[in-house]
Amino acid sequence: MDNIAGSKSSLSWAVHFSVVALVLLWLFPTVGLLVSSFRTADQISGSGWWQSLFPTQQNVTLRSADPDDEGVQLVVAGVYTVEGNLFGSAGSSTITVWGTSSRAIDAYKVGETAELKDGETITVQANGDYRWTSPVELTGRGQRVFATATTPPEFTLGNYENVLFSADSTDSMAKAFFNTLTVTIPATIIPIVIAAFAAYALAWMDFPGRAILIAIVVGLLVVPLQLALIPLLRLHLGIGIGKGYLGVWLAHTGFGLPLAIYLLRNYMVGLPRDIIENARVDGATDFQIFTKIILPLSFPALASFAIFQFLWTWNDLLVAKVFLIDATGETTVMTNQIVELLGTRGGNWEILATAAFVSIAVPLLVFFAMQKYLVRGLLAGSVK
Amino acid sequence: MEAAYKGLLTIFLGVGGCLLYFYLSNQFLDKVLYPAKGVNAGRNINRANMIRPWLFVLPAMIALGLYLAYPVVATFWYSLTDRNQGDAFVGLANYQQMINEPKFWEAMRNNMLWLVIVPAASTAFGLMAAQLTDRIGWGSFAKSLIFMPMAISFVGASVIFKLIYDTRPVDQAQIGVMNAVWLQFEGGIGSWLILRLLPALLMLCGAAITAYTAYGFLLAIREKGGAFVRGIAIGILALITLAFLSLALGAFTSVHRYGEAQTWLTLPGWNSFLLMVVLIWIQTGFAMVILSAALRGIPEETIEASIVDGANPFQVFFKIKMPQISGTIVVVWTTITLVVLKVFDIVFAMTNGQWETQVLANYMYDKLFRANDWGVGSASAMIIMLLVSPILIWNVYNARKEMS
Numbered sequence: 001m002d003n004i005a006g007s008k009s010s011l012s013w014a015v016h017f018s019v020v021a022l023v024l025l026w027l028f029p030t031v032g033l034l035v036s037s038f039r040t041a042d043q044i045s046g047s048g049w050w051q052s053l054f055p056t057q058q059n060v061t062l063r064s065a066d067p068d069d070e071g072v073q074l075v076v077a078g079v080y081t082v083e084g085n086l087f088g089s090a091g092s093s094t095i096t097v098w099g100t101s102s103r104a105i106d107a108y109k110v111g112e113t114a115e116l117k118d119g120e121t122i123t124v125q126a127n128g129d130y131r132w133t134s135p136v137e138l139t140g141r142g143q144r145v146f147a148t149a150t151t152p153p154e155f156t157l158g159n160y161e162n163v164l165f166s167a168d169s170t171d172s173m174a175k176a177f178f179n180t181l182t183v184t185i186p187a188t189i190i191p192i193v194i195a196a197f198a199a200y201a202l203a204w205m206d207f208p209g210r211a212i213l214i215a216i217v218v219g220l221l222v223v224p225l226q227l228a229l230i231p232l233l234r235l236h237l238g239i240g241i242g243k244g245y246l247g248v249w250l251a252h253t254g255f256g257l258p259l260a261i262y263l264l265r266n267y268m269v270g271l272p273r274d275i276i277e278n279a280r281v282d283g284a285t286d287f288q289i290f291t292k293i294i295l296p297l298s299f300p301a302l303a304s305f306a307i308f309q310f311l312w313t314w315n316d317l318l319v320a321k322v323f324l325i326d327a328t329g330e331t332t333v334m335t336n337q338i339v340e341l342l343g344t345r346g347g348n349w350e351i352l353a354t355a356a357f358v359s360i361a362v363p364l365l366v367f368f369a370m371q372k373y374l375v376r377g378l379l380a381g382s383v384k
Numbered sequence: 385m386e387a388a389y390k391g392l393l394t395i396f397l398g399v400g401g402c403l404l405y406f407y408l409s410n411q412f413l414d415k416v417l418y419p420a421k422g423v424n425a426g427r428n429i430n431r432a433n434m435i436r437p438w439l440f441v442l443p444a445m446i447a448l449g450l451y452l453a454y455p456v457v458a459t460f461w462y463s464l465t466d467r468n469q470g471d472a473f474v475g476l477a478n479y480q481q482m483i484n485e486p487k488f489w490e491a492m493r494n495n496m497l498w499l500v501i502v503p504a505a506s507t508a509f510g511l512m513a514a515q516l517t518d519r520i521g522w523g524s525f526a527k528s529l530i531f532m533p534m535a536i537s538f539v540g541a542s543v544i545f546k547l548i549y550d551t552r553p554v555d556q557a558q559i560g561v562m563n564a565v566w567l568q569f570e571g572g573i574g575s576w577l578i579l580r581l582l583p584a585l586l587m588l589c590g591a592a593i594t595a596y597t598a599y600g601f602l603l604a605i606r607e608k609g610g611a612f613v614r615g616i617a618i619g620i621l622a623l624i625t626l627a628f629l630s631l632a633l634g635a636f637t638s639v640h641r642y643g644e645a646q647t648w649l650t651l652p653g654w655n656s657f658l659l660m661v662v663l664i665w666i667q668t669g670f671a672m673v674i675l676s677a678a679l680r681g682i683p684e685e686t687i688e689a690s691i692v693d694g695a696n697p698f699q700v701f702f703k704i705k706m707p708q709i710s711g712t713i714v715v716v717w718t719t720i721t722l723v724v725l726k727v728f729d730i731v732f733a734m735t736n737g738q739w740e741t742q743v744l745a746n747y748m749y750d751k752l753f754r755a756n757d758w759g760v761g762s763a764s765a766m767i768i769m770l771l772v773s774p775i776l777i778w779n780v781y782n783a784r785k786e787m788s
Contacts, residue, residue, distance in 0.1 A: 019517055027529055032581065097554040181391075185391060186391050189618045190399065194443045198443070201436075226768055227459045227766075228451060229752060230458075258452065259450075261444060314564075342546070352546075360540045378674060379673075
């Protein structure tokens with residue numbers, strides 16, 4: 001097949017090229033956020049993140065050490081001399097051209113000596129080392145140097161430290177992270193158990209009304225959860241659950257059930273009839289068949305749904321806002337925390353990017369680790 | 385920490401309780417209520433087997449009834465009552481109030497745009513990605529990278545794209561890609577080629593593809609019938625073609641303000657599209673995965689036969705492959721439509737419905753929790769339900785057809 005369809009090599013190159021372009025286009029936004037989360041606030045507002053991946057050339061204003069400071073000025077062979085490094089210490093930046101006046105910042109090459117007033121001279125090396133000399137004693141502040149410096153990419157973990165471990169509660173994601181985890185895990189596991197039993201009954205037990213129940217499940221699959229907000233909030237307030245974890249667990253369980261039943265039933269129907277009937281003949285009860293045979297065999301479908309429900313509850317904002325987060329904000333989840341940061345710290349990209357990436361990281365890990373099951377679930381859930 | 389213990393306890397109680405319920409209720413049925421021994425053993429076994437399925441489905445049915453079925457009815461009821469008058473029945477007054485609000489019509493108009501553009505673009509990109517990655521060695525790797533945004537929350541994606549759309553004053557370095565690229569254009573010949581000719585050509589290509597597909601449907605009606613469903617498809621495609629053509633014209637006539645950093649999210653008319661880009665970015669992976677599986681399912685013989693008959697790659701794609709995966713395209717389209725109807729997080733996080741970007745779900749949230757107007761909020765929720773119901777009926781109809 002390939003050698004027929006792909007016989008035109010120019011077309012094949014075009015395909016490779018388009019796929020590369022498409023992948024880069026799709027990755028670009030996420031990479032931007034990831035890179036930004038490793039930059040300091042100054043770096044982020046100083047240049048676009050795409051420039052941070054390459055060495056940047058910047059015009060910087062530097063100053064030598066103040067000659068009045070103790071021990072800075074030495075007399076070498078009758079010449080007053082101040083030596084040191086313009087960057088503080090020889091770092092990774094490289095100076096290409098420099099000048100001593102803001103009107104001619106590229107007057108000198110590295111290693112050249114500039115003549116200043118009163119017979120003073122200054123020499124600047126590529127790594128920032130300078131030698132400033134004068135026949136008379138130097139006074140006042142240090143000599144200013146305008147340099148064009150090339151700085152290699154520089155990244156920091158400081159943002160993550162700040163967002164994850166800082167004591168300042170308004171920016172801290174640590175609490176929200178644990179809250180999200182607390183919402184997610186029960187909300188993923190409980191619907192699986194309930195749905196598995198129902199799916200078994202709908203797949204393998206014969207009873208009047210089964211077809212209608214399946215149709216109802218299929219119908220409820222698409223009911224927008226927006227409709228459930230007010231009645232359920234009223235119900236929760238009415239029976240005393242109020243806003244809190246219990247409410248959000250129950251809500252997620254209810255909203256996740258149709259998909260869970262649908263996916264699991266479709267999978268269980270496809271299991272071989274022989275196994276189940278043999279077990280029945282051998283005297284196994286339905287409960288035994290379910291726990292000993294069906295559940296272990298259904299693992300792929302269970303995993304598929306678990307990933308769906310995990311991603312959905314982890315990424316959810318609306319249900320948490322309505323059923324969980326009360327006025328104290330103690331139970332805030334990460335999505336809500338990020339929305340609030342967007343409001344209060346709209347320009348502080350180092351915090352926003354890091355906070356967003358903390359919340360994205362876990363789903364991405366799950367996604368790449370269990371992609372197989374996610375794809376399988378998608379195919380079972382939407383293609384009929 | 386306390387909440388974590390509570391969570392663990394809930395998992396334990398929830399899972400344990402469920403298992404215990406199933407175990408005990410089955411035991412009760414078999415040992416106490418209808419024991420399979422004694423004189424009535426045979427009859428008892430039959431009775432127990434009639435009741436057992438209901439034990440299995442009961443918890444799920446209660447949860448579904450309480451958390452999905454009851455709210456539909458209750459919301460409908462709330463949309464007919466007024467909370468401020470002690471839940472008195474007010475007929476259609478809430479709906480009346482709603483349709484008199486310009487913000488509602490803005491939300492409706494935007495929702496309709498979302499409903500056409502996002503599924504169309506996601507499906508088109510997904511199909512393109514599926515077809516391109518199908519036969520290359522590193523295709524599955526490319527696919528998993530394009531699929532990745534599916535794992536990212538709408539809120540996370542909003543932050544990602546807000547950085548792209550970010551604006552700084554002109555004298556500062558632009559940190560948003562969009563403005564950095566925008567400021568490269570100065571109105572010369574290059575700008576004309578890239579900002580006017582290129583988009584116009586792309587739009588014309590889009591118009592050509594949709595018109596061609598619609599023409600294919602027209603031929604199919606003549607050959608195979610099915611005028612109703614295909615007629616709807618042709619109608620939608622014709623609308624999209626017109627939209628493409630008007631956009632192509634707009635590419636030449638619109639006024640560009642070169643050299644000024646734009647605050648993209650406050651530009652009415654453009655900002656809704658920029659929000660849609662976020663959802664398209666997320667949903668393309670979904671469309672790609674499903675459609676790629678469908679493409680793999682096409683029998684090789686049909687493709688080989690067409691190649692032997694001298695079809696070029698484009699003819700193979702449009703005449704052989706497309707018709708065979710049209711069912712899957714419909715499924716993908718409707719699934720994304722459902723997502724679009726409920727889209728809330730993106731608008732809420734990025735613009736909160738300001739600058740003419742309101743959509744129904746966010747409008748409803750505004751009414752319910754900011755204006756505290758449950759009547760109008762419920763009424764707009766019912767509008768969402770109304771828009772969903774054709775898909776609901778279609779799904780149930782298909783499921784019933786499959787079962788029988």
